[in-house]
Amino acid sequence: MSTGDGHFPLSNRDYQPIIGKCKLMCPIKEYNFRKKHNLFHSLEKGEGCHCVKEFHRSAAGETVCHPDNLRPIQVLLETANYLFDEILFHPNSSFVAIYDFIFDRLRSVRQDAVIQELQYTRPQLYIILLEKCINFYCYAAYRKTVDLDLAIDMYINSNHIKNCLETLMDTYCLMSFKFDNPILLKSCLKMLSLYVLQSYVSPETLIEILIKVPKHIRDMQPVKTCVLMCVALRHKNYVKLMKLATLLCHNWIFASLCFLTTNLGEIRSDIIKMLCASHSSKVGSFSALDLRRWLLLQSEKDIISYCKNSGLKILPNNGIQFNKSGSKEVTKYPSGCYVLYTLQTLSKDKIVQHLKGPDMINY
Amino acid sequence: MSFPTLNAYLLEVSSSLDNADAFILAKLLSFKDSHVSNPKLHKESPELLCQRILDTPYDELVAAHLKGCVAVANCNYREAYACQVLSVQIFVRIFQPQKDDNWSLPLMYTLILDLRNFANEVEQEILQHNKGKKGDTLEKAADTIMSCFRVCASDGRAAIDVSKKWGMLFLVNQLFKIYFRIGKLHLCKPLIRAIESSNIKDEFSLAQKITYKYYVGRKAMFDSNFTQAEEFLTYAYTNCHADARSNLKRILIYLIPVKMLLGRLPPIDLLHSHNLSQYRDIVMAVRTGNVHLLNCTLLEHESFFIQTGVYLILEKLRATTFRTLFKRVSNILGTHQIPLQAFTEALHGQGITDIDMDETECIVAGLIYAGNIRGYISHQHKKLVVSKVNAFPAVAS
Numbered sequence: 001m002s003t004g005d006g007h008f009p010l011s012n013r014d015y016q017p018i019i020g021k022c023k024l025m026c027p028i029k030e031y032n033f034r035k036k037h038n039l040f041h042s043l044e045k046g047e048g049c050h051c052v053k054e055f056h057r058s059a060a061g062e063t064v065c066h067p068d069n070l071r072p073i074q075v076l077l078e079t080a081n082y083l084f085d086e087i088l089f090h091p092n093s094s095f096v097a098i099y100d101f102i103f104d105r106l107r108s109v110r111q112d113a114v115i116q117e118l119q120y121t122r123p124q125l126y127i128i129l130l131e132k133c134i135n136f137y138c139y140a141a142y143r144k145t146v147d148l149d150l151a152i153d154m155y156i157n158s159n160h161i162k163n164c165l166e167t168l169m170d171t172y173c174l175m176s177f178k179f180d181n182p183i184l185l186k187s188c189l190k191m192l193s194l195y196v197l198q199s200y201v202s203p204e205t206l207i208e209i210l211i212k213v214p215k216h217i218r219d220m221q222p223v224k225t226c227v228l229m230c231v232a233l234r235h236k237n238y239v240k241l242m243k244l245a246t247l248l249c250h251n252w253i254f255a256s257l258c259f260l261t262t263n264l265g266e267i268r269s270d271i272i273k274m275l276c277a278s279h280s281s282k283v284g285s286f287s288a289l290d291l292r293r294w295l296l297l298q299s300e301k302d303i304i305s306y307c308k309n310s311g312l313k314i315l316p317n318n319g320i321q322f323n324k325s326g327s328k329e330v331t332k333y334p335s336g337c338y339v340l341y342t343l344q345t346l347s348k349d350k351i352v353q354h355l356k357g358p359d360m361i362n363y
Numbered sequence: 364m365s366f367p368t369l370n371a372y373l374l375e376v377s378s379s380l381d382n383a384d385a386f387i388l389a390k391l392l393s394f395k396d397s398h399v400s401n402p403k404l405h406k407e408s409p410e411l412l413c414q415r416i417l418d419t420p421y422d423e424l425v426a427a428h429l430k431g432c433v434a435v436a437n438c439n440y441r442e443a444y445a446c447q448v449l450s451v452q453i454f455v456r457i458f459q460p461q462k463d464d465n466w467s468l469p470l471m472y473t474l475i476l477d478l479r480n481f482a483n484e485v486e487q488e489i490l491q492h493n494k495g496k497k498g499d500t501l502e503k504a505a506d507t508i509m510s511c512f513r514v515c516a517s518d519g520r521a522a523i524d525v526s527k528k529w530g531m532l533f534l535v536n537q538l539f540k541i542y543f544r545i546g547k548l549h550l551c552k553p554l555i556r557a558i559e560s561s562n563i564k565d566e567f568s569l570a571q572k573i574t575y576k577y578y579v580g581r582k583a584m585f586d587s588n589f590t591q592a593e594e595f596l597t598y599a600y601t602n603c604h605a606d607a608r609s610n611l612k613r614i615l616i617y618l619i620p621v622k623m624l625l626g627r628l629p630p631i632d633l634l635h636s637h638n639l640s641q642y643r644d645i646v647m648a649v650r651t652g653n654v655h656l657l658n659c660t661l662l663e664h665e666s667f668f669i670q671t672g673v674y675l676i677l678e679k680l681r682a683t684t685f686r687t688l689f690k691r692v693s694n695i696l697g698t699h700q701i702p703l704q705a706f707t708e709a710l711h712g713q714g715i716t717d718i719d720m721d722e723t724e725c726i727v728a729g730l731i732y733a734g735n736i737r738g739y740i741s742h743q744h745k746k747l748v749v750s751k752v753n754a755f756p757a758v759a760s
Binding site (some may be wrong): 239243 | 497548572585587593665666669670672674675678681721722724725726728729730731732733739740741743744
């Protein structure tokens with residue numbers, strides 16, 4: 001039972017959790033050590049840049065649990081905000097270098113949160129912190145999808161999204177999905193939507209979500225839309241899926257849009273495979289204009305280009321001919337994707353705003 | 364079993380140990396027996412008396428049990444659970460060194476069953492008061508049970524009639540109950556492998572085999588391995604005692620959707636006799652191709668279907684229902700070139716007005732892709748052209 005200010009008493013414990021005392025983004029001890037050995041990252045040098053605590057695995061002799069080395073929740077939130085405000089679009093670094101840096105520093109932020117058991121002591125701010133991390137990982141996945149040459153390990157990135165979402169789900173369950181602030185409820189709905197979408201390949205996870213999430217939350221938007229999208233995807237009702245995806249675009253559910261962009265390539269491939277089986281004909285064709293709604297690509301030209309890359313025959317009247325011999329995988333992200341277009345219209349400031357999420361530092 | 368004094372109880376325990384009578388010993392250490400509520404046995408520190416009458420480590424085992432009795436009398440299930448964990452740990456210390464001997468298996472069954480029951484009680488308290496992490500206690504109980512399982516599974520050298528392996532299936536079933544409760548089905552896989560590779564898997568008692576097949580059938584269903592799920596659940600259903608109505612119902616909750624997906628609908632009187640009216644309208648919807656009825660029934664009994672975990676399986680029946688509806692439309696029109704508009708109108712006629720022509724075409728395309736319709740779609744003419752022979756193959760095939 002919450003004590004009313006969002007804190008949960010830790011039952012069955014004989015000890016009090018550690019409370020971090022470090023008010024800086026980097027503990028003094030680490031700062032001095034790195035200064036002495038010239039171990040600052042290039043993104044920590046220069047005007048306006050600050051040193052940020054690195055991720056360290058706990059090892060023999062390491063004092064990871066000392067309060068002086070741990071940052072309290074407010075500092076952790078400020079650190080995440082700093083990384084998005086000042087580092088994410090740093091002019092002098094490649095996105096890969098920026099990603100590696102932010103990935104490591106966010107990992108350290110999460111580590112501090114775990115050591116201090118913030119999931120139990122400050123769950124309401126903890127979920128805001130996790131949301132920031134998830135937004136970043138989803139954004140990175142979206143960047144990788146549109147630029148395949150980026151050296152980002154998607155497997156590790158996906159695992160971190162999955163772990164954060166599972167922890168988030170556990171925290172919501174601890175809070176019994178009761179939020180005394182509408183901002184927190186809105187944040188929960190956004191993250192649940194992403195969790196639902198992520199689970200479309202795993203019926204076990206989807207059922208777990210349906211069981212754990214109360215009905216009144218499941219019936220709220222955008223969670224309801226995402227559940228319908230999952231079901232549509234499992235039934236291969238791609239037209240319905242794309243209609244619902246358009247709704248998500250209109251409602252600006254950032255992390256879910258990033259996730260969709262990352263997975264639309266595979267979904268479009270499946271659509272083409274299905275059409276090759278169902279619309280196979282030597283004489284008939286499928287109008288490229290009509291196919292826009294199925295593939296969620298914006299123009300006829302985009303459809304023709306995509307279908308050509310898929311190895312399909314294009315007729316002089318811009319009709320697409322499907323045949324049972326199938327199609328080939330398209331690796332390059334197609335132009336004209338409506339979801340991608342929605343994300344690409346975002347300015348850098350808007351992206352940072354989405355990554356940072358709601359301002360709850362003083363909550 | 365009633366005892367006038369604690370001494371009398373301990374002497375009975377000692378006697379059962381001397382006779383290696385595991386059944387009596389199990390009763391004496393069971394929380395279902397009446398001795399648990401006997402106030403004469405409720406001593407805060409029974410260790411000294413136990414040491415005087417019983418040998419090590421049985422004195423520790425019984426002392427832990429007696430402390431558990433005090434905890435149960437005070438309705439302190441966390442303490443009772445902790446005492447039972449200790450009891451099982453002491454039991455493992457006794458059990459493991461017993462070479463070529465499995466006389467204490469009945470005692471193990473009792474201890475493990477009580478452990479799981481206490482863990483469930485603690486979880487209930489956590490749910491009610493929102494204190495602590497849900498599933499934690501059960502997961503820890505599972506770890507304790509696994510320590511017993513390892514002892515049983517690794518007993519390779521003993522002759523079959525004195526082998527500890529006979530305890531494996533019971534323990535696996537207890538672990539299944541926990542893993543299903545906490546939603547960690549992936550932990551069932553190594554257990555299933557251990558049982559399937561055992562040379563005595565067909566010799567276990569029927570009751571244990573039925574429980575095992577029930578859970579493995581459920582797991583297969585969640586893994587979308589419906590043929591295997593049907594095989595296991597059918598075994599459980601066929602061999603379950605006819606008077607075990609609640610068990611039969613539990614099996615049918617999963618067997619019915621699996622069979623429906625494989626194209627076999629249950630008779631309505633079966634649903635009535637087992638009080639499974641939630642499925643009645645689902646069966647009607649699939650049989651008649653009534654998509655609207657399917658939607659309404661899924662909504663009406665959503666909580667039941669979600670809690671039992673069959674919701675997504677029943678959602679899959681949507682394809683079968685569409686197929687039946689489209690087959691009826693095709694039969695009515697009597698042509699092998701069916702306008703897609705006819706399907707859209709059939710859906711609108713059922714009250715489903717949010718499906719347009721594009722979506723209808725996509726649904727039909729999905730059915731062709733899945734092999735439920737033999738034909739192709741002409742997008743230009745907005746027609747489905749079906750095969751003149753067996754255009755709508757039976758789902759069971």
